[in-house]
Amino acid sequence: MKHFSKAMLIGSAIGMLTLAAPQLQAATPKDQLVIGTSLAQVLSLDPQQATEPKALEILANLYDRLVATTADGRIVPQLAESWADDGKSLTLKLRDAAFVSGNPVTANDVVFSLTRLMKLNQSGSSYFKRIGYSAETIANQIHAVDAKTVRIDLTDKVTADGLLYRLALGVSSIVDSAEVQKHMANDDSGNAWLRTHSAGSGPFTLNKWTPNEIVILDANKTYVGGAPKMRRVIIRHVPESQVERLMLDRGDIDIGNALSKSDLETFETKGNFVIQRVPTGGFYVLAMNAGNQYLANPKVREAIAYGIDYKGIEKTIMGPYGRARNIPVPENFEYALPNPDWHLDVAKAKQLLAEAGFKDGFSLTLKTISQTPRIDLATAIQASLGQIGIKVEIQQGNGSEIIAAHRARNFDLLLPQTSALMPNVLGSMDDFANNPDNRLEANNAGNFAWRSAWDIPGLTALVEKTSVEPDAKKRTELYTQMQQMFVDLKPALLPLFERFEPLVLSARVKGYLAHPNQMTRLENVTKADAE
Amino acid sequence: MKELSVAEFGRRIAHLIVSLFILLLVTFVIGRVLPADPVGAIVGELADPAAYAAVRQRLGLDLPVYEQFFIYLKGLAHGDFGTAILTGNPVSADLAQAFPATFELATLAVVISTFVGVPLGLVAALFRDRLIDKIARVVSLVGHSIPVFWFGIVGLVVFYAGLNWVGGPGRVDVYYEGIVTPRTGLLLVDSLLQGETDIFWNALGHIILPAFILAYAAVAYITRMTRSFTLEQLGQDYVIAARAKGVGPARTIVGHVLPNIAVQLITILAISYGGLLEGAVVTEIVFSWPGIGQYMTNALMIGDMNAILAATIIVGFFFMLLNFLADIAYAVFDPRTREAAR
Numbered sequence: 094m095k096h097f098s099k100a101m102l103i104g105s106a107i108g109m110l111t112l113a114a115p116q117l118q119a120a121t122p123k124d125q126l127v128i129g130t131s132l133a134q135v136l137s138l139d140p141q142q143a144t145e146p147k148a149l150e151i152l153a154n155l156y157d158r159l160v161a162t163t164a165d166g167r168i169v170p171q172l173a174e175s176w177a178d179d180g181k182s183l184t185l186k187l188r189d190a191a192f193v194s195g196n197p198v199t200a201n202d203v204v205f206s207l208t209r210l211m212k213l214n215q216s217g218s219s220y221f222k223r224i225g226y227s228a229e230t231i232a233n234q235i236h237a238v239d240a241k242t243v244r245i246d247l248t249d250k251v252t253a254d255g256l257l258y259r260l261a262l263g264v265s266s267i268v269d270s271a272e273v274q275k276h277m278a279n280d281d282s283g284n285a286w287l288r289t290h291s292a293g294s295g296p297f298t299l300n301k302w303t304p305n306e307i308v309i310l311d312a313n314k315t316y317v318g319g320a321p322k323m324r325r326v327i328i329r330h331v332p333e334s335q336v337e338r339l340m341l342d343r344g345d346i347d348i349g350n351a352l353s354k355s356d357l358e359t360f361e362t363k364g365n366f367v368i369q370r371v372p373t374g375g376f377y378v379l380a381m382n383a384g385n386q387y388l389a390n391p392k393v394r395e396a397i398a399y400g401i402d403y404k405g406i407e408k409t410i411m412g413p414y415g416r417a418r419n420i421p422v423p424e425n426f427e428y429a430l431p432n433p434d435w436h437l438d439v440a441k442a443k444q445l446l447a448e449a450g451f452k453d454g455f456s457l458t459l460k461t462i463s464q465t466p467r468i469d470l471a472t473a474i475q476a477s478l479g480q481i482g483i484k485v486e487i488q489q490g491n492g493s494e495i496i497a498a499h500r501a502r503n504f505d506l507l508l509p510q511t512s513a514l515m516p517n518v519l520g521s522m523d524d525f526a527n528n529p530d531n532r533l534e535a536n537n538a539g540n541f542a543w544r545s546a547w548d549i550p551g552l553t554a555l556v557e558k559t560s561v562e563p564d565a566k567k568r569t570e571l572y573t574q575m576q577q578m579f580v581d582l583k584p585a586l587l588p589l590f591e592r593f594e595p596l597v598l599s600a601r602v603k604g605y606l607a608h609p610n611q612m613t614r615l616e617n618v619t620k621a622d623a624e
Numbered sequence: 625m626k627e628l629s630v631a632e633f634g635r636r637i638a639h640l641i642v643s644l645f646i647l648l649l650v651t652f653v654i655g656r657v658l659p660a661d662p663v664g665a666i667v668g669e670l671a672d673p674a675a676y677a678a679v680r681q682r683l684g685l686d687l688p689v690y691e692q693f694f695i696y697l698k699g700l701a702h703g704d705f706g707t708a709i710l711t712g713n714p715v716s717a718d719l720a721q722a723f724p725a726t727f728e729l730a731t732l733a734v735v736i737s738t739f740v741g742v743p744l745g746l747v748a749a750l751f752r753d754r755l756i757d758k759i760a761r762v763v764s765l766v767g768h769s770i771p772v773f774w775f776g777i778v779g780l781v782v783f784y785a786g787l788n789w790v791g792g793p794g795r796v797d798v799y800y801e802g803i804v805t806p807r808t809g810l811l812l813v814d815s816l817l818q819g820e821t822d823i824f825w826n827a828l829g830h831i832i833l834p835a836f837i838l839a840y841a842a843v844a845y846i847t848r849m850t851r852s853f854t855l856e857q858l859g860q861d862y863v864i865a866a867r868a869k870g871v872g873p874a875r876t877i878v879g880h881v882l883p884n885i886a887v888q889l890i891t892i893l894a895i896s897y898g899g900l901l902e903g904a905v906v907t908e909i910v911f912s913w914p915g916i917g918q919y920m921t922n923a924l925m926i927g928d929m930n931a932i933l934a935a936t937i938i939v940g941f942f943f944m945l946l947n948f949l950a951d952i953a954y955a956v957f958d959p960r961t962r963e964a965a966r
Contacts (some may be wrong), residue, residue: 306912
């Protein structure tokens with residue numbers, strides 16, 4: 094038994110050590126903010142490359158942009174202290190700010206950053222390509238007038254307002270051109286280096302990023318707006334909702350997002366937590382492939398619009414994540430039209446299918462990313478459409494599989510989600526109402542309407558006209574027309590629910606104001622016990 | 625070791641290499657057949673086809689699959705595992721970071737499961753069909769049938785959120801992050817070497833729960849096997865002879881039975897160890913453990929083949945290495961193998 098008792102001894106020793114270990118700290122330090130979230134999609138921290146929401150939250154604090162949008166959608170100064178437009182160009186005056194490196198922020202850095210965005214030619218550049226800027230033309234469209242003045246020419250596809258909103262996006266972050274140029278290799282515009290480093294003038298700097306583990310931001314003590322109140326911001330990868338909930342409960346993280354509906358609900362009654370339900374301006378959408386023999390028919394699409402139990406799904410599945418809405422403009426936006434009369438009406442849906450010549454129904458596939466809440470949403474749609482005679486087969490996949498199928502028009506039904514480019518009718522309809530060339534050869538895979546093979550020349554022209562309409566009153570009328578036309582067309586991109594991002598904050602956290610476009614800034618965040 | 629002939633040693637090494645090659649080939653083909661799209665992950669959802677095609681070409685994904693495999697092998701021959709899409713780092717650098725985390729967890733788990741499983745199995749065999757045997761059976765059955773995921777969450781609810789006995793997810797509390805310089809990559813070892821005892825205790829508090837949970841499934845297996853090996857020996861003539869001569873039960877077990885089941889036990893432990901390394905995937909996700917399991921899962925999600933292949937090779941190699949070491953251990957423990965080799 095000698096070995097046995099030795100084993101027992103060691104075993105119990107380990108146990109005792111654990112119990113005797115110093116009591117583990119139960120609260121986060123008062124000068125550090127700890128956020129729990131899923132970092133699985135963060136592949137790059139190059140501001141001109143990353144468009145994933147979690148990456149944007151980080152970048153928003155590493156970099157300043159020329160202008161920013163407030164949570165309620167107003168344009169406010171950031172690096173530009175003032176601007177003016179003469180209908181032909183937008184001229185911006187820069188404030189006296191410096192990068193973390195000590196280099197001053199100059200007009201050359203602005204030209205460098207926006208040129209870099211177009212040259213890198215990744216997802217983010219599409220926001221500018223759509224309004225007439227490109228890698229080839231950008232050199233003639235943006236000018237450093239002097240060290241502190243930048244002029245950007247307007248195109249025939251955008252107003253100064255539309256351009257300003259785009260300059261407030263994460264992809265328009267201003268990078269330290271001297272610093273980035275030091276790290277260029279193989280004509281990559283410094284991308285390999287900037288993916289994992291920061292060279293900005295924002296309130297924080299990147300201390301460390303270990304993919305799928307942790308991101309640590311250090312305060313930029315020389316920030317032009319004053320040193321941030323938190324010394325460090327730590328973003329920890331917590332992929333499991335239940336685990337995140339426990340960490341919040343224990344006080345090991347201050348803010349948690351990516352919680353499931355049921356985990357979120359446990360915080361509703363707890364006094365030491367606050368739930369913020371952040372409107373994103375985006376939507377959960379049912380994309381129908383208008384190239385499909387059935388879905389090409391507007392009557393079939395209308396039948397589907399009448400074949401979904403929006404209210405029931407909102408109550409049982411979407412909860413804090415979504416609110417039923419079938420026009421791609423959030424209800425609280427200015428000039429938003431009231432919802433069309435689409436609701437679950439089995440008889441009407443069946444009648445529409447019969448009128449379309451498909452009395453006996455048919456079968457479709459529905460592709461979705463296997464992720465909360467979309468996977469449950471798919472199941473509910475399957476059940477709902479089953480009632481009107483459309484047999485739906487669900488095909489799940491991970492993000493890259495489903496997006497690849499979407500881009501290739503390789504689907505019948507698919508559940509994408511959108512976010513708003515600008516907090517107005519034009520911005521929120523951007524993904525839904527624009528398809529300049531529906532031909533397969535056009536291969537415009539970055540465009541949602543093209544992916545659905547939804548040919549909408551009239552609506553596209555109307556959107557283009559609205560984008561450049563200088564007269565505010567006329568623009569208002571056009572906003573109404575756009576939404577009405579969208580509904581009348583029986584959209585192949587059917588908005589289902591307005592999208593919200595719920596998050597839970599410890600009541601200790603003060604001054605955290607979540608931003609609809611994930612551009613939440615943290616320099617004014619503090620903790621109750623730090624004041 | 626001396627007894628193992630050079631030819632035999634060479635034969636086993638060759639075996640190892642062929643097995644690894646087949647493992648690689650199969651993983652590569654499966655990875656390429658999967659519809660995951662690494663290009664989309666890089667360029668983003670809204671990128672236009674030109675940007676998409678450029679990245680596809682840069683990654684060599686426009687080439688035929690056999691050519692891609694050949695290029696990969698060529699790199700491998702030079703010790704180049706390629707670059708990971710997810711991190712932009714050389715895969716070897718990523719693995720140097722992720723593997724020790726898993727290794728530390730799995731090693732602690734195998735130590736725990738050995739020190740619990742073997743004695744439990746011995747006792748269960750000695751007191752066959754008595755209460756202690758039945759308890760052992762239930763304990764191992766539960767460990768075998770309940771998913772690690774569930775255990776992980778319940779463990780966290782009870783010992784972390786409820787009793788406050790252990791640290792939460794992650795290897796260490798966030799405010800201790802980045803203080804210890806990784807030398808071995810094993811946080812428990814590195815923190816002690818650098819005299820950071822606070823961090824050592826904190827890290828121990830973090831690893832103990834996932835290690836126990838990971839160990840539990842292995843305990844079930846080890847207990848059952850130890851019990852059946854022991855029962856087999858207890859019925860042998862030499863045991864009966866020893867008992868007849870008046871040797872007590874403890875001495876019979878330690879002096880006679882254990883040496884006789886040692887070889888079988890080593891096999892079982894080696895298999896368990898390998899199993900723990902690959903089985904850590906779910907545990908790592910529940911406990912936000914930045915190890916090779918989580919690394920592979922995320923790589924699979926975006927079809928990052930370089931990362932998947934290298935991680936597969938490492939785990940496969942380790943598994944084979946354990947088998948190899950177990951083979952050699954036979955020679956040391958079993959006089960018959962020793963004779964045969966001669």
